[in-house]
Amino acid sequence: MTCDLALIGFGEAGSTFARAAGWEERARGWDVLPARRAAMADAGVIAAESAAAALAGAPLVLSLVTADQALPAAQDYAASLMPGALWCDCNSVAPDTKRAAARAVEAAGGRYVDVAVLAPVNPARLNVPLLLAGPAAEEAAAALGALGFANIRVVGAEVGRASAIKMIRSVMVKGLEALTDEMMAAANAAGVADEVLASLDASEKTIPWAQRAAYNLERMATHGLRRAAEMEESAKTLLSLGVAPVMTRGTVYRQREAAGKGKSS
Incomplete structure (x- = not known):
């Protein structure tokens, strides 16, 4: 059929x-x-x-x-x-x-x-x-x-043009999530999370950073393994362009680590 x-x-x-x-x-x-x-x-x-x-x-x-x-x-x-x-x-x-x-x-x-x-x-x-x-x-x-x-x-x-747009865009989108995870880990360890988030609110008026941070961390805990695999592909994309994917490789690590925490919680 x-x-x-x-x-x-x-x-x-x-x-x-x-x-x-x-x-x-x-x-x-x-x-x-x-x-x-x-x-x-x-x-x-x-x-x-x-x-x-x-x-x-x-x-x-x-x-x-x-x-x-x-x-x-x-x-x-x-x-x-x-x-x-x-x-x-x-x-x-x-x-x-x-x-x-x-x-x-x-x-x-x-x-x-x-x-x-x-x-x-x-x-x-x-x-x-x-x-x-x-x-x-x-x-x-x-x-x-x-x-x-x-x-x-x-x-x-x-073939590859649409993927290039997606992969290079992902360097920023998934990278911001990974940076949020790192920032919040340090802020919570130092006991200054509220102050750090408030300072970000003062410098960028989109949505409150507390909401953004919570959203990013939830997405990483839920989809971190899939996103880590995607970011490995982003790293390949940058390498093919002659760009060292230093932060992108760090994003792979952070996304995978967050997924592990999500599974254990």
Whole structure:
């Protein structure tokens, strides 16, 4: 049986998109974790018995795995793609990683699309900003729009361009979270957290720094392992540009440490 869409990976992003879109039997899904099959059924996604079964006859694929599995997924599953299928790699990895994945997909007869997801999928859901790049980006944008995605922009025909924007942006976004963790650890140890936060409020009027600090620390405790993997890819991106990723490597450490604290609490 054919379908409109295959989802490879059904974690937070896959389940969020499926529930928001109401694809109802139009999508098949595959995840290496059997426990996620029930979540697929709840979201109206057909749970396939294998990646090959999920991909069979699907003209459009969303790869939504973890950063360290983005390349292996493309390499392992490309042979199961129907000719001309669009493989939309939505994972947060370095441009070189996406170019390697593109070679695997294209060698098998598929068409690779570099997709960068620029914000948390919750609460944005189908309004989350997507940047697309690659020779088939325009066609993928139309296909994703037909599925309900509402905030899509094509940034070029070169695979890796969307990823470069995402990875370099992440140096700041995830770096600020890591700096917050380090700052708060020192401030709490010194017993001056209230004063430090108040001084930041006085110098920057956006949201109170107490709220920002709490938010950043919660995101790190909840998603630190995934973010650490993403930041390792950001470090690769900077290295490829001749920039030493000194703070970025520190961010990897802080994100991973925060995730460990979150699990133990």
